[in-house]
Amino acid sequence: MHPPHRRRLVVIGNGMAGMRTVEELLARCPAGYAITVFGDEPLVNYNRIMLSSVLAGDKSAEEIAINAHSWYEENGLTLHAGDAVLSICRKTRTVTSASGHTVPYDKLLIATGSKPLMPPLPGIELPGVVAFRQMSDVQAMLETAQTKRRAAVIGGGLLGLEAAWGLKRRGMDVAVAHLMPSLMERQLDREAAALLQRELTERGLHFFMNAQSEEILGETRAEGLLFADGRSVPADLVVVATGIRPNVALAKACGLDINRGIAVGNGMETSDPDIYAVGECVEHGGQTFGLVAPLWEQAKVCAARLAGDATASYTTPPLSTRLKITGIDVFSAGQLATQSDDDSELVLRDSGRGVYRKLILREGRLVGAVMYGDVAESGWYFELIRNHSDISPFRDRILLGRALSHACAHDKDMETDVADLSDDTQICGCNGISKGAIAAAIKSKQLTTLNEVRAHTKASASCGQCTSAVQAILAHVTGAAAPLPETMCGCTDLSHDAVRKEILTQKLKTQEMVFSALAWRSADGCAKCRPALNYYLLCAWPGEYVDDSRSRFVNERLHANIQKDGTYSVIPRMWGGLTNPAELRAIAAAAEKHGVPAVKVTGGQRIDLLGVPKERLPAIWADLNAAGLVSGHAYGKSLRTVKTCVGSEWCRFGTQDSTGLGVKLEKMTWGSWTPHKFKMAVSGCPRNCAEASIKDFGIVCVEGGYDIMVGGNGGIEVRVTDQLTRAVSEEEVMEFCAAFLQLYREEARYLERTAPWVERMGIAYVKKRLVDDAAGRKALAGRFAHAQRYSQDDPWFERAGRGADAHEFKSLAVVE
Amino acid sequence: MSAWIEIGKLDDIPIRGSRIVETPAGQLALFRTSDDGVFALVNRCPHRGGPLSEGLVSGKVVVCPLHGWTIDLESGSATAPDEGCTPRMTVRVENGRLWLPSGGTFPHDP
Numbered sequence: 001m002h003p004p005h006r007r008r009l010v011v012i013g014n015g016m017a018g019m020r021t022v023e024e025l026l027a028r029c030p031a032g033y034a035i036t037v038f039g040d041e042p043l044v045n046y047n048r049i050m051l052s053s054v055l056a057g058d059k060s061a062e063e064i065a066i067n068a069h070s071w072y073e074e075n076g077l078t079l080h081a082g083d084a085v086l087s088i089c090r091k092t093r094t095v096t097s098a099s100g101h102t103v104p105y106d107k108l109l110i111a112t113g114s115k116p117l118m119p120p121l122p123g124i125e126l127p128g129v130v131a132f133r134q135m136s137d138v139q140a141m142l143e144t145a146q147t148k149r150r151a152a153v154i155g156g157g158l159l160g161l162e163a164a165w166g167l168k169r170r171g172m173d174v175a176v177a178h179l180m181p182s183l184m185e186r187q188l189d190r191e192a193a194a195l196l197q198r199e200l201t202e203r204g205l206h207f208f209m210n211a212q213s214e215e216i217l218g219e220t221r222a223e224g225l226l227f228a229d230g231r232s233v234p235a236d237l238v239v240v241a242t243g244i245r246p247n248v249a250l251a252k253a254c255g256l257d258i259n260r261g262i263a264v265g266n267g268m269e270t271s272d273p274d275i276y277a278v279g280e281c282v283e284h285g286g287q288t289f290g291l292v293a294p295l296w297e298q299a300k301v302c303a304a305r306l307a308g309d310a311t312a313s314y315t316t317p318p319l320s321t322r323l324k325i326t327g328i329d330v331f332s333a334g335q336l337a338t339q340s341d342d343d344s345e346l347v348l349r350d351s352g353r354g355v356y357r358k359l360i361l362r363e364g365r366l367v368g369a370v371m372y373g374d375v376a377e378s379g380w381y382f383e384l385i386r387n388h389s390d391i392s393p394f395r396d397r398i399l400l401g402r403a404l405s406h407a408c409a410h411d412k413d414m415e416t417d418v419a420d421l422s423d424d425t426q427i428c429g430c431n432g433i434s435k436g437a438i439a440a441a442i443k444s445k446q447l448t449t450l451n452e453v454r455a456h457t458k459a460s461a462s463c464g465q466c467t468s469a470v471q472a473i474l475a476h477v478t479g480a481a482a483p484l485p486e487t488m489c490g491c492t493d494l495s496h497d498a499v500r501k502e503i504l505t506q507k508l509k510t511q512e513m514v515f516s517a518l519a520w521r522s523a524d525g526c527a528k529c530r531p532a533l534n535y536y537l538l539c540a541w542p543g544e545y546v547d548d549s550r551s552r553f554v555n556e557r558l559h560a561n562i563q564k565d566g567t568y569s570v571i572p573r574m575w576g577g578l579t580n581p582a583e584l585r586a587i588a589a590a591a592e593k594h595g596v597p598a599v600k601v602t603g604g605q606r607i608d609l610l611g612v613p614k615e616r617l618p619a620i621w622a623d624l625n626a627a628g629l630v631s632g633h634a635y636g637k638s639l640r641t642v643k644t645c646v647g648s649e650w651c652r653f654g655t656q657d658s659t660g661l662g663v664k665l666e667k668m669t670w671g672s673w674t675p676h677k678f679k680m681a682v683s684g685c686p687r688n689c690a691e692a693s694i695k696d697f698g699i700v701c702v703e704g705g706y707d708i709m710v711g712g713n714g715g716i717e718v719r720v721t722d723q724l725t726r727a728v729s730e731e732e733v734m735e736f737c738a739a740f741l742q743l744y745r746e747e748a749r750y751l752e753r754t755a756p757w758v759e760r761m762g763i764a765y766v767k768k769r770l771v772d773d774a775a776g777r778k779a780l781a782g783r784f785a786h787a788q789r790y791s792q793d794d795p796w797f798e799r800a801g802r803g804a805d806a807h808e809f810k811s812l813a814v815v816e
Numbered sequence: 817m818s819a820w821i822e823i824g825k826l827d828d829i830p831i832r833g834s835r836i837v838e839t840p841a842g843q844l845a846l847f848r849t850s851d852d853g854v855f856a857l858v859n860r861c862p863h864r865g866g867p868l869s870e871g872l873v874s875g876k877v878v879v880c881p882l883h884g885w886t887i888d889l890e891s892g893s894a895t896a897p898d899e900g901c902t903p904r905m906t907v908r909v910e911n912g913r914l915w916l917p918s919g920g921t922f923p924h925d926p
């Protein structure tokens with residue numbers, strides 16, 4: 001009479017290992033268990049690895065969620081989020097949570113992860129001291145970073161460095177204190193560690209090596225860090241990243257066998273056959289865990305056991321490490337150094353390129369690899385280590401990478417490299433996706449683009465380091481040529497850079513020519529590629545290409561910012577922030593005449609008239625034009641404002657005429673279209689009242705010169721400028737400005753501001769083009785001046801005075 | 817059956833562009849695609865009411881100017897993963913002239 005009994009599985013820990021086990025179990029037998037999950041974080045299951053990216057601002061908290069609430073619902077899971085399990089009763093086979101739930105189980109899975117080690121330092125309990133383990137830690141760090149400037153990180157391992165870099169990106173001054181003489185000593189040899197430390201120092205981190213932390217200073221909150229040797233560093237935030245220890249409290253209290261972690265056998269069972277454990281809380285074969293790759297394996301085995309497969313057995317796979325800091329490539333796997341005279345060490349070092357590579361060989365096999373600077377071959381080396389491959393046929397070239405090794409050994413066809421990888425080779429470490437899973441999804445769902453593969457498998461959707469491998473698999477499975485990274489949009493497989501190059505070399509001068517010459521997939525592009533192409537063509541062929549207003553977003557098409565109620569804002573230019581009574585009177589009159597509901601001073605030193613209906617735009621523009629006011633391009637991917645301070649004309653500290661220089665710069669550059677918006681500022685002295693150091697192009701005047709600063713950004717992610725050079729005259733400043741703008745116009749990708757562009761290219765590259773190469777600089781400035789001849793028409797006058805685009809401003813018909 | 821009202825010429829709408837028609841029930845947006853198809857939707861995005869007439873048109877979709885939802889011109893539906901629908905209206909194109917049905921058949925605000 002009773003329905004067949006569904007066994008009850010209770011999972012403690014809504015983290016990476018626990019939920020992966022549930023996913024594997026659902027894939028094997030979707031209706032096998034009634035599953036209840038307890039998690040003491042008040043969130044759905046998220047990708048803990050990517051906390052580093054959330055801290056650094058590369059991802060939002062929402063983006064790293066692994067399973068949404070809907071997933072739990074669809075699969076019939078009961079989730080108690082924000083409710084910690086307090087006890088396990090093995091007699092009654094129940095667990096009891098903080099909120100008072102008592103839930104019976106037939107099988108129990110403990111996946112409580114680990115706890116950060118908090119060394120017993122005086123002051124460790126002060127506000128302002130945090131670990132780096134969970135979302136709430138990241139939130140605490142981000143909150144502090146908003147109001148405080150100085151941070152210290154205890155621990156120079158993987159976690160500590162990622163925390164330090166994230167905080168640096170958030171604008172803090174960061175010191176890293178490490179007990180050892182060399183960073184990440186468990187994963188890197190001395191030489192790679194030294195390269196890493198040098199690079200991070202160049203990026204502005206401070207290091208205290210051999211530093212034994214003794215006390216966290218401060219009365220009511222953290223104020224600094226004191227070391228045993230008497231050194232100290234001030235800090236409003238102290239991040240402790242000195243290690244983790246398995247979280248075994250619950251398991252211990254209910255009498256399970258514990259060593260360093262919860263002791264488990266090959267089937268992930270604990271000393272109680274009805275209780276399993278996976279993840280960082282366990283110990284298997286004397287080993288505990290701190291990386292996700294082995295956890296995926298554990299999840300698989302545990303799920304198989306729960307589903308009734310008694311043969312599944314866990315062994316720890318070889319492990320590899322990478323550091324998730326943008327632009328720094330570090331990889332290591334296996335042995336870091338030779339263990340005996342029988343081992344050999346092969347080293348490749350290119351100090352000019354900052355590349356270092358060390359391989360450890362034993363009996364004709366690769367047993368370890370440490371790489372710095374260029375890790376493109378890391379996947380291949382790791383595969384050789386995992387498979388214990390015989391490398392003697394290409395030992396003399398193995399350091400040079402796969403292609404040359406194989407060319408020499410004649411034993412493989414380079415093209416089929418990914419074909420050689422076994423199906424269970426893990427490709428995406430963040431999400432634990434194997435080659436087989438990716439290939440299967442590509443086949444069954446007929447995926448053809450990287451983005452589709454990401455959407456369906458999550459492979460390469462997190463940190464992106466495996467992107468090229470995923471693309472190679474896609475190419476291999478679909479038989480297509482490997483697509484270039486970051487295609488422009490779904491209409492093409494070409495990247496932004498490739499499209500720009502073709503526009504120049506094939507002399508493509510209209511969008512239609514681009515579509516046909518480059519085999520666009522859609523007849524008239526899409527909302528992503530059309531604005532980009534319109535810009536690229538405009539930049540490549542000034543005076544020739546005819547701007548396509550239908551390829552511009554509404555603000556640029558209408559030369560006004562659309563507001564949330566569908567009205568528009570009107571911001572006239574105020575050159576260098578200067579105005580006068582006549583202009584102010586004209587603005588006041590226009591606001592009154594047209595019933596403008598709000599007048600506001602903007603953050604860009606000018607005045608915004610908000611709430612103008614579309615059909616009134618030409619009339620208000622005409623009135624402003626009559627007083628000599630022109631469009632401020634506050635809406636465009638274009639030159640926005642040039643902020644200035646009062647400067648030497650009035651200020652007692654001013655060293656140069658910053659206002660006058662700002663006006664000159666704005667007169668030279670207004671109207672130009674750029675890949676993204678472009679803002680400038682001129683400050684009269686290093687007090688920097690015009691905030692020049694967070695502008696795309698900023699000038700800080702000094703006695704006898706002008707410091708030229710580039711690549712700053714005050715927006716979503718603040719970036720302070722890099723110094724390009726010091727100029728001695730206004731003329732020189734003007735030339736640098738024109739040349740920098742043109743280089744950015746010609747080489748950045750559409751919608752890439754100068755800050756990420758300079759970061760991507762490196763300030764050294766910009767200096768090489770603009771400072772070291774005077775002729776090149778002049779040529780760039782010349783091309784900018786040429787382009788400006790065609791772009792300095794006031795768009796408001798074109799419309800209000802000359803009637804351009806008249807259809808935009810009136811209805812087609814009124815139907816009664 | 818219903819009568820038709822002439823509202824203008826095909827060429828009054830820019831290719832891959834749109835124009836507005838005021839009706840007693842609110843604004844309609846008329847879109848013209850690059851193959852001279854003409855579609856009429858109520859000028860309100862199903863998301864938060866953005867004016868679809870100001871969006872970028874390509875193929876048979878328009879991208880809302882406010883938050884980038886993509887609306888299918890033929891059905892008025894938002895494309896996945898977004899959900900929602902904007903009422904649409906028949907337009908007749910004859911000899912380069914545009915006609916809308918008259919009287920009572922205009923879609924009302926959803």
Ligand code: SRM
Nearest residue numbers: 561562569601602603604605606634713714715716717753
């Ligand atoms: C009007 C103004 C706010 C104000 O009342 O002060 C403003 C208003 C808008 N800003 Fe801004 N920003 C304004 C100064 C700034 C500043 C300050 C500055 O320029 O000194 C910044 C930070 C500096 C910077 O850009 O580095 C700023 C950073 C942003 C960002 C973030 C950009 C980034 O790179 O992270 C956006 C979003 C975007 O562009 O994608 C944005 C976008 C916007 C938009 C266009 C949002 C939109 O897409 O509709 C707002 C338009 C409102 C409107 O219709 O008028 N606004 N915005 C300011 C106009 C200045 C001007 O006179 O032109």
Ligand SMILES: Cc1cc2nc3c(=O)[nH]c(=O)nc-3n(C[C@H](O)[C@H](O)[C@H](O)COP(=O)(O)OP(=O)(O)OC[C@H]3O[C@@H](n4cnc5c(N)ncnc54)[C@H](O)[C@@H]3O)c2cc1C
Nearest residue numbers: 013015016017039040048084085112113279280290291292
């Ligand atoms: C910032 C950061 C970066 C990392 N980067 C990498 C990397 O690049 N590569 C890599 O391989 N690994 C990385 N790791 C390590 C990786 O995240 C862990 O190995 C992995 O998350 C461990 O999974 P787990 O399920 O064992 O533990 P967790 O993911 O920590 O899950 C355990 C969960 O159990 C919950 N819990 C604990 N006790 C209870 C209780 N009594 N009741 C209810 N719930 C409870 C916890 O709140 C937690 O949510 C990183 C870790 C961090 C913190």
Ligand code: SF4
Nearest residue numbers: 563564602603715716
């Ligand atoms: S900060 Fe800028 S984008 Fe945000 S609400 Fe204010 S004006 Fe709008």
Ligand code: FES
Nearest residue numbers: 861864866880883
């Ligand atoms: S109103 Fe259209 S996308 Fe938000």
